[in-house]
Amino acid sequence: MKAVLCKSYGPPENLTFEEIDDPKPNASEVLIDVYAAGLNFPDTLQIEGKYQFQPPFPFTPGSEVGGIVAEVGASVTNVKPGDRVLAMAGVGGMAERVVAPEAGVERIPDSMDMKTASGFGMIYGTSYHALKQRADIQPGETLLVLGASGGVGLAAIEIGKAFGARVIAAASTDEKLQVAKNAGADDLINYSDDVLKEKVKDLTNQNGADVIYDPVGGDMFDQSIRCINWKGRLLVVGFASGRIPSLPANLALLKGCQIVGVFWGAFRGREPEVHAQNTRDLFDLYSQGKLKPLVKDCFPLAQYADALNIFIQRKAVGKVVLEVRKE
Ligand SMILES: NC(=O)c1ccc[n+]([C@@H]2O[C@H](COP(=O)([O-])OP(=O)(O)OC[C@H]3O[C@@H](n4cnc5c(N)ncnc54)[C@H](OP(=O)(O)O)[C@@H]3O)[C@@H](O)[C@H]2O)c1
Incomplete structure (x- = not known):
């Protein structure tokens, strides 16, 4: 072959x-x-x-x-x-x-x-596990998705909407943001033009996002921890920007927030029944037309x-x- x-x-x-x-x-x-x-x-x-x-x-x-x-x-x-x-x-x-x-x-x-x-499998599996088991996202909460037009990012938008969240998509170009909008994002932030943390606060009555989905890391993570709501969950998904960020621990204290790791590959091995249920849920959402993979x-x-x-x-x-x- x-x-x-x-x-x-x-x-x-x-x-x-x-x-x-x-x-x-x-x-x-x-x-x-x-x-x-x-x-x-x-x-x-x-x-x-x-x-x-x-x-x-x-x-x-x-x-x-x-x-x-x-x-x-x-x-x-x-x-x-x-x-x-x-x-x-x-x-x-x-x-x-x-x-x-x-x-x-x-x-x-x-x-x-x-x-x-x-x-x-990977992008929807990762984003579903992140939002369901790791963030326990609730209807009406605000979800900020970074790298929103990429593989895991687009999946996170669709799944966030399926869970009843309001989704703010953030990406580096207007073309990428249009793709995020087509996937169902409610609000858009171009983080090449705008200061991410200020824009997120403007869009959330100064409260910040309840759940932040971060596959980018680096500078975007540094800004995210500064625009997360009280009891927020910052999902550490990946470091596509190339820099693994460090966290001043006082920020987690001040925000009363959680920094939550997401490792889909390990989750599948450690919790196969939960993973199998996630897959059934995802196929149901797909068959109902709620997921439209691009x-x-x-x-x-x-x-x-x-x-x-x-x-x-x-x-x-x-x-x-x-x-x-x-x-
Ligand atoms: N934790 C897990 O279990 C898990 C599972 C799957 C993937 N991941 C990780 O998630 C990340 C994203 O994976 P993906 O498959 O969605 O990738 P992708 O389709 O390439 O998306 C990555 C996004 O990151 C942004 N980005 C920022 N700086 C970048 C740079 N220097 N180079 C490339 N992209 C950059 C880009 O959006 P903008 O241009 O809009 O910034 C891009 O859309 C990767 O780090 C991957 O390893 C983690």
Whole structure:
């Protein structure tokens, strides 16, 4: 099969595209014919050796796919050959075939196409877990979403609206904010033009946001802790800006707020039943038309470098996917 390979750390141009042997599933794994591979910001970190999980060389990047089950291991019971699935493979997704652990494979609704499936699991799973289990967001609360047009950000807007929150979207360009508005955001802040913390206070009667969803970190985190409401929850999701911020602890004291870590990958492993319920809830919301995943950029598998560079150039809007086979 054809696969993208990472043999040493570096930029996307450092990867190779080669013919390799098909992977073989063990007893608890599922072999999948990949139709589309969903890319995520962490893929760019992993190929540069900057991610918390680094597979041994050579490895095929790509954590999630949409595809059809080709073969199952002896102990697998939740899917069978021919099922249309999304799969969290962890690694190996940028290839014609991938093996995934049974626990990471879910049958998808009939109405969901493969490109959508390939980019659904991580962003919606992360944002749902963040807003439901970590923030316990309530109807009528104000949710501020940073990096609002990116993968996890757009998902957070839609899920926040589904939970009955008022959503303020913040992003770096007016074009990105228009995408956030289309996803349902009530108010918009361009944080290239405006001082984020002042704008948030203006929009919230000087109270600040009840829940802040932060996949950006750096300067935006520094401002967020200064515009959070009393008993607010600041969700630490990621550091796309490249800087992991530090917190003067007196600010948490003064605001009576919580700084709440979100680690979806660990949550799935530690709380599989809660994760399974979240997935059912998300498929229900999708089937009801309350989630409208945006796949903005789609490339053939061989153009993996162009696709990964979209994240590095800060141009990702919604999902970036690689089409591996035609449906
Ligand atoms: N905690 C978890 O479990 C979990 C799960 C999935 C992802 N994540 C993390 O969440 C973050 C976002 O992931 P994603 O897939 O949504 O990525 P994405 O689609 O690229 O979105 C990231 C957003 O961050 C903003 N940004 C600010 N500075 C940036 C920079 N220097 N380069 C690139 N983007 C920058 C961009 O919006 P503006 O231009 O509008 O600022 C962009 O839309 C990543 O750090 C990822 O590792 C965490």
